Amino acid sequence: AQSVTQPDIHITVSEGASLELRCNYSYGATPYLFWYVQSPGQGLQLLLKYFSGDTLVQGIKGFEAEFKRSQSSFNLRKPSVHWSDAAEYFCAVGALDSWGKLQFGAGTQVVVTP
Amino acid sequence: DAGITQSPRYKITETGRQVTLMCHQTWSHSYMFWYRQDLGHGLRLIYYSAAADITDKGEVSDGYVVSRSKTENFPLTLESATRSQTSVYFCASMGAANTGELFFGEGSRLTVL
Secondary structure, three states: OOEEEOOOOEEEEEOOOOEEEOOEEEOOOOOEEEEEEEOOOOOEEEEEEEOOOOOEEEOHHHOEEEEEHHHOEEEEEEOOOOHHHOEEEEEEEEOOOOOOOOEEOOOEEEEEEO | OOOEEEEOOEEEEOOOOOEEEEEEEOOOOOEEEEEEEEOOOEEEEEEEEEEOOEEEEOOOOOOEEEOOOOOOEOOEEEOOOOHHHOEEEEEEEEOOOOOOOOEEOOOEEEEEO
16 A cells, blocks of 8 residues: 655754754555645645656656655755745655655644744 | 635535535636645645536546536535545636646635534
């Protein structure tokens, strides 16, 4: 069965500092990996996705993520955080034959301090 | 550009009552989904639909019923609400099957007393 683990429930980062959110997955075949962001009181929005090819993927809002098969990881990064990046971030995994039926991690809450 | 809308946004009900959460999308997306969000669990899939009149169960479907008579609507019904169904419910849609990108509504917060 596929699963997703986000080890950090809560992260506090200073504005302008770098951010890295961890995501580990368990899946038998090639996973399709996603990062979604949820602003307070809102639904989720796709930041980026990895299907195949280049293991470093670029997303919206200046985010990027790197797929590392050997470590079963898909960590999200941003070089310089803005106050508007305060939100909850979800990693998700899907399969080729089950589009949209994603397995989500429990989420990481990001707080940005001045 | 309405996108995907959910109603009601907030609902309080009592144990044993029937509740229906509505979801409407204006993109004519084929795929639609219902997820519930609970602290510590992230989002869990309740039901999904690949097209009108085609639905299937997700991970946590017990106690829920869906229908999809029209492409744009995907209502979720709790036939006899229980306290464990207190949650935030998200409807989502997806266009082409191979994009993997879900578009989410703003959520419906349900409290069962």
